Amino acid sequence: MNNTEQQFLKALDDKLWKSADKLRANLDAANYKHVVLGLIFLKYVSDAFEERQEQLIELFNTDSDDNIYYLPREDFESDEEYQQAIADELEVLDYYRETNVFWVPKAARWKTLKEKAVLPVGTVLWLDEAENGVKLRSVSWLIDNALDEIEKSNAKLKGILNRISQYQLDNDKLLGLINTFSDTSFSRPVHNGEKLNLHSKDILGHVYEYFLGQFALAEGKQGGQYYTPKSIVTLIVEMLEPYSGRVYDPAMGSGGFFVSSDKFIEEHAKDQHYDAAEQKKHISVYGQESNPTTWKLAAMNMAIRGIDFNFGKKNADTFLDDQHPDLRADFVMANPPFNVKDWWSEKLAEDVRWKYGTPPKGNANFGWIQHMLHHLAPTGSMGILLANGSMSSNTNNEGEIRKRLVEEDLVECMVALPGQLFTNTQIPACIWFLTKDKSNSVVRNEKKRDRRSEFLFIDARNLGYMRDRVLRDFTSEDIAKVADTFHAWQRGEGYEDIAGFCKSVELYEIKKHDFVLTPGRYVGAAAQEDDGEPFSEKMARLTLQLSEQFAESERLEGEIKRNLGELGYELG
Template sequence: MNTTEQQFLKELDDKLWKAADKLRSNLDAANYKHIVLGLIFLKYVSDAFAARQHELRKLFQTESDELYHLPREDYDGDAEYRAALEEELEVLDYYREANVFWVPRTARWSTLKEKVALPIGSVLWQDAQGKDVKLRSVSWLIDNALDEIEKSNEKLKGILNRIGQFQLDNDKLIGLINSFSDTSFSQPVYKGQKLDLRSKDILGHVYEYFLGQFALAEGKQGGQYYTPKSIVTLIVEMLEPYRGRVYDPAMGSGGFFVSSDRFIEEHASEQHYDPTEQKKHISIYGQESNPTTWKLAAMNLAIRGIDFNFGRKNADTFLDDQHPDLRADFVMANPHFNQKEWWHESLAEDVRWKYGTPPKGNANFAWMQHMLHHLAPVGSMALLLANGSMSSNTSGEGDIRRHLVEEDLVECMVALPGQLFTNTQIPACIWFLTKDKSGGFSPNKVKKRTRRGEVLFIDARQLGYMRDRVLRDFTIEDVRKLADTFHAWQRGEEEFGTAYEDVPGFCKSASLEEIKKHDFVLTPGRYVGAPEQEGDGEPFAEKMARLTAQLKAQFEESDRLEAEIKRNLGGLGYEL
């Protein structure tokens, strides 16, 4: 985005957040996020519907011009023609064929904005039996819209949270609706300049911004559904999921999927792909145990028009795998670090524990082996874990790690800087694994070199900047540096265009023999060493002679000063 578009989005974020923040006097962040995100969703589906209707109207009118060869005013003024046109615009199939959710009249944003201004008890419309439907409250009106949208769209059933349970003040809800209504998401204009931003781009951005703000407001609990954007971007940039099946078994609010979609849009032109066509080659699979977060993820993808399969319901990934037969080309996840309460006796002989049964008190290697189980033969995966996973030898974790290395599954280890997460200060790392290092083309049509017996170690602890007092973030340059280092190593100079080189203190390509010498500990700092210090051009022998003479002179001066101090004290009648 250019600077003007970024300024527009920042001001929009601030404006809408201030409007939403007025609800905080009544509710905590864990509850009022449902109201705000629900309204964002309503606004999105209604805007998308209106945009499609506008497109159809132009199409039908053009066809009328060609059919009748009459001046527009001759049939625009015809009541019968106008009625037929309006009826045609309400045909559901026209919207579904364009992957646009059907929005009944009573659920459209224009209806919502019009009806909230009426006094409570006013007649809104008549139902199918001809009975008057009266306005009970603003929250009821919003819930009714959500009900109607769910009834009309199978994909949305059970994912939209109702807000009537929170018993909110009508005036505050009306103010929030007006704040969303004041902004044109379809054809935004900022300081007199028309912006090249689509409605779904703007609302998708707003949805993501609000998720981040709610995660900050909720602290540790909020972090369970929100992975920092820069880490998500880094993993997606390194894996490059252009095509294939993408799976996240601990998906939270779906950040990896959204970032994959954005990645395709941004990089498709570099690969000479059409973004719309390319997205047809991506299939999204996810799972989440928390029912609220499961709904957030579904809304997050729906608001961007991304198709998805999140299973029949929210469910525990270990105990109720919603995709038992899936073999994914790309697997990405940020599960709970060092999760303690996960074990069940039914998992004792599970087929997924191919490299060793994970300890009952820590699910780190359970997540890893679950992901490996679902990884396709030539697929790639990335897993965010606590740093302890790289070195721990307790409860059999060291043996599992050794088996993973000996089977040559580990491709790259990245040590991350601290303070990246909203919900934990535990230092973290990223594991990149693959079942095939033999080279050739990957599912995303990228050619890789043979990497058997090699592991890349990257120490990124010195990268990033402090976004505020407590949170660190990566810059675009940081992400690019890390991704380019990985790709240069993975593909080789001929394919990538840049030769990989070890950089002391930053990256090192190590052999399995070297890793064995370190007792299969995978902490990057053990391999990359210390950064080289810039030389001053002075030969070592000459430098040592100079520094030795300088030190000798300083000792002599120290002795002289000590003797003088003693003499002065003696003159005053004191002795040391």
Template sequence: MNAAEQKFLKELDDKLWSAADKLRANLDAANYKHVVLGLIFLKYVSDAFEERQRQLRALFQFDREDNIYYLPRDDFDSDADYQEALEEELEVLDYYREANVFWVPKAARWRTLKEKAVLPVGSVLWQDEQGNDVKLRSVSWLIDNALEEIEKSNAKLKGILNRISQYQLENDKLLGLINTFSDTSFTRPVQDGEELNLHSKDILGHVYEYFLGQFALAEGKQGGQYYTPKSIVTLITEMLEPYSGRVFDPAMGSGGFFVSSDRFIEEHAKEQHYDPAEQRKHISVYGQESNPTTWRLAAMNMAIRGIDFNFGKKNADSFLDDQHPDLRADFVMANPPFNMKDWWSESLADDARWQYGTPPKGNANFAWLQHMLHHLAPTGSMALLLANGSMSSNTSGEGDIRRRLVEEDLVECMVALPGQLFTNTQIPACIWFLTKDKANGVVFDEKKRDRRGELLFIDARNCGYMKDRVLRDFDSEDIARIADTFHAWQRGEGYEDVPGFCKAASLDEIEKHDFVLTPGRYVGAPEQEDDGEPFAEKMARLTGQLREQFAESDRLEAEIKRNLGGLGYEL
């Protein structure tokens, strides 16, 4: 992002958080997040809906007969009749669904909330379908009614949106939030008079991530625990290429991998001149999450993007309460918590998922890996982020599990990542890529080569750039270089080992390294540029330079001693 975009997001974060933080005096941090996130959701879906309405209004009044949205003014007796017909046409649901815009009923639109929230309690708001007066009970009731109307119109969100009346907030507190949020826009971002190239859904995703981190800090938890750097999500998606099939994330957080997959599908559809909406029909999304807030956010994230999803009946622990026991996914992607200690239960002792060895009770890394393998289809591929220790540790049987995975020829590629990628941990990380079918896998309609007995190592520790003083990131060129290397190796088209960066190793080579999978052991050192000077001559020249520098050092030391002696000091 450029400076203007960064400034816009920073000011938006500060403004929304400042308004939300005023609720702290009235509510516990664990509760007020539901109020704030619910209102942000309502504001976003209303903004997106109204943006589509503005587009439609312009299209309907665009006086050309070949315009499919054309509503001829001449067909009506008066301007009043025409405007009435226009407003009625703007309420046709299909116009919004065709543009993948979330449908928002009138009672749930932000304009309704803002207009009705200022009315005295007991005021008549509208009439229901039976013709009865609906009266304002409180601002929290008005918001809950909006959330209920959203759920009625979007069945996938039933039971997802938290009602806020239970928190018994005063009307003026909620009215203050509504007024502050009203001054923001998710659809027409402008900074210092400059219209920004920020997509509304990405702004919402950024706000969600920021708020989740802030809420975690307010609750005394570690901030930033919920999400993966966008560039790493993009890298994994670009490498796996989930064009079609079942996509699964058993530690999904707020759904970042699914959002990235959707973007990937959209970009690929444009390149191939396909209809993105049609291409989305070939993808089914499955997820699981234990945290109730992020489980709900993930569902909201999918709904506003028009992505069909199945996140189970509830938030639940992936190990103890698997919400998709029979799922065999074509693509599995996850960033589970690193080195998770408190995960074991005796009920897991003889679990069918531990096909390659029982994971240690004090570290869930290989539990996550085997859980994902268990849910992988016979021709499926998967990727997961793990701490670097997973590549070499022999603690509590981890080395034996890793050896079994290699011997069974399940590991396809290992990518070592640079440090300082994550906001919440300095633990170095790597990406494991595994597949159950190295013989004849398929990328969309393109055949991969037979890769049995071979494993690709990529050392990306020197890739990326420092985005600020503490955080490193990948740019599009880094992502393309790594993904293109992986695909060239998979397809046997133009791949070559690059010292210091990538190496295709045989299983025999890996066995010689005791099944340690650290890329640095295999890729070697980068080639040094040949300057044309013979080694013997260069060594003689450098030795001569060093001799001269030592002599100069001795001379300077003697000079300093002489000067100190003249001042009455001795060394």
């Protein structure tokens, strides 16, 4: 994006968030996201619908040999009849579905919401020509009615739009949000008089992602259940490069990995000079989520971006009610909850997924790894975020499972992450990258070399910057540094070990360390720059400096004791 587009999005973020954040006084952080995201969704689908209407009006009026939409003015007896014909054509549902635009019934269009929301409660409304009059009960009822109408008209959205009447918000609060959002257009962006080359889907996608991040911050620990920091998601996607095939996330939250995969395909298409929309036809996404409201968030996240998805028939526990039992995915990516203790059921005791050993009942980490491996295609690759303990723990069979994974040559790369990356936990984390095809026996992986019995360790703990006092983040350069190192190692092109950062090792080295996979054990310490001072001289100088500091410490301690004595205090 250019600077003007970035400025526009920043101003839009600030404006919408400032308005939405006023609800915090009336609602828990966990609830008000549903109200705000529901309204943003309604505004977007209405804007996209109007944008398509404008395109159709232009097509109806354009005479050309290849324009099948053209309506000749001379075919109508009067201008009034001609305008009525255009109005009727604009209500033909197929014109919208053919371009993947959601059909928005009149009762759900933003213009209707804005007009009716200001009327007194009890006013009789005609929301659609085919309906009898109904009484306006509240603004939240009006919004819920709009959501109902959209779900009825769009099968993909059935059951995924969260109703807001349950939150019992004042009419004035909702009217304030409607007025603020009314001043924003997702389809015709202009900033400082300059028309921007941003599409409605891109703007809404950005706003949705920004709001999810802000809500996660506001909710603290609970927010992490549905939101993985964007930079971590991007890092995993950039390393795995999922531009074709089946992509699966068994702990999908709000679907961040799928969104990043979509963006990756667009960038990849741009670099390769081919059609991104055509390339996206070669990707299919599968996900699962146990939390019902988060499951809806993810489905809505896909819907607004036009991403086809299969999230199973319902929200469900991944271990106990696998919604994709026959799936074998080309790419699996996940950030499951760390160190889950209460995940076990006796139904899982002899599960086919525990090919490398039964995971401990008190920790789900190696349950997640083996579930993902079970769903991985013979040539697939996966990346999973886990707590650091997974790299070294030997309790309750974890060490044995890790040993089997290494000996079976499934582990490809381990990345140690810096602390303070997550809104919901301070537990240090790492990324496991595993694959079932290190031999490079498949044509689509022809850029990769035979990596059997080789393992890459990357220590990224010193990368990143502090976004604020509590949260660390990666820059795009940090992400590129890690991803490029991984790809160079995979392809055998320009890779070299860097002390303190990365090291390629063979199986015997991991055996020497009892199958502990902590990168710090392998990469060593970063080389120190030679400052030109001989060691003996530096040692003498530092010893003298330390002696002087001890003497100064004793002097200050004596002064403090003397001053306290003068005040009548005595130290033991």
